[in-house]
Amino acid sequence: MKQNTHYRYDPETCSFVEVEEDRRDVLRKVGVVVGLALVLAVLAAWMMDLHMIRTPEEQALRSENEVLEQQLSRVSTQMSALSKELSRLSEKDRKLYRTLLQIEPISEDVRKVGVGGTDAHSEFDRFGTHTAELLRETASTLDQLERQVSLQGASYRELTQFAERRDQRLLELPAIRPTNGPIVSGYGMRHHPILKVRKMHAGVDFLVRTGTPIVTTGNGVIRRAQYSPTYGNYVDVHHKTAGYITRYAHLSEIEDDIQRGVKVERGQRIGYSGNTGRSTGPHLHYEVRDDKGRTLDPIDFFVPDMSPQNFYQLVERTQQYQNRFASAEKSDKETSSGFSLSSGG
Ligand SMILES: [Zn+2]
Structure with a gap:
């Protein structure tokens, strides 16, 4: 028997007879196979295009994305x-x-x-x-x-x-001395040489000749530059940020440009010492007050300006001068000594 040949059993002849395939039937089968293959090919191409084959725009976008x-x-x-x-x-x-x-x-x-x-x-x-x-x-x-x-x-x-x-x-900060010269009367309670009573001395007295330059002890603004029967010619400087007011009293002269509202710098000359107001001899009465008007010991403010040794020497010298006045006052009821000073403070 030939290969690929189909047979069928014929009951009438009781034998196998060769069956001839219909040509159209064969063509139909081939068509189905080719069609299926085509569909598969299109599908595969579409998937490849989706995942691997890219358009130039897509390729540009992809590389841009990578760079980003x-x-x-x-x-x-x-x-x-x-x-x-x-x-x-x-x-x-x-x-x-x-x-x-x-x-x-x-x-x-x-x-x-x-x-x-x-x-x-x-x-x-x-x-x-x-x-x-x-x-x-x-x-x-x-x-x-x-x-x-x-x-x-x-x-x-x-x-x-x-x-x-x-x-x-x-x-x-009122950190320097307003003038050179010894402090002859310290801050605190003392016997008042004019009023003859124990009285608070609100500042310190520097022994200086009339006409000695007086400078501000810190930057500030002039608050007062005027005359009073007690302080004589005096200048008040407001050190606002630091929170202090300094007073320079018994001046013989106040500089012309030193007027209320004028800004001054530490070390700037504001006038000259004298003996105006309630004073028995030429000296500078110097005060430091806080924002609330409370008086403070000016010596405490000189500390940043000097070494501890100098500070104690200053305190000691001030004490010695005060003792000398006390004994001078005792021996001589009248204040004949040139050192006898007072101030309204
Ligand atoms: Zn004084």
Whole structure:
């Protein structure tokens, strides 16, 4: 029997007879196979195009995307480095500047405001996992950076203002002597040489000849430059930021330009010493008061201007002069000694 030949059983002849295939039937089968193959080929081509074969635009977009992702990654790294640098600065700020200037450091609670909490960047979840992670990380680092920068900026502004105020306070502090010459009467209770009663002496008296230049002891603004029966010609200087008022009394002369509202600097000449007002001899009566008008011992303010040794020498010399006046007053009821001084204070 021939290969590929089909037979059928014929009951009438009781034998197998060769069956001749219908040509049309064969053609139909071939057609089906070819059709199926074509469909499969089209499908495969479509899938390949989807995943592998790209149009030039698509290819450009893809490479652009890759570049962007690399860029994002680099920005993220740079921001992390910046954040670390800022942390280092804030630590320096806390340890150095604030400690040096003796002001309260910004608390850790304030520094960490807004850190953590709910995920504010869940909008990136719709991208691929890797990109989403990168975007989320970058966005949250950016948030942190913004917070750190704003906090650190505020801190530095505050420190600068504080330092400026402190500079101003130091410039205004009545820290030098208003004139050269020994202090012949200290601050405190004393026997008043004119009123003959124990009276509070609100300042210190410098023994100086009439016409000796008198200078302001700190930066400030002239509050008064006038005459009074008690203080004679006197000048009050307001050291506003430092919170003090200084008074220079019994002057023979006040400089013409020294008038209310005029700014003066430490060491600037405001007039000349004299013997005006309630005074028994040429001297400078010098007072320091605080904002509330309370008198303070001016000697305490000279301390920054001198060494401890000089300070104790000054205190001792002042005491010696005072003792000498006391004994002079005892031996001679009338104040004939050239050292006998008084002031309205
Ligand atoms: Zn006095």
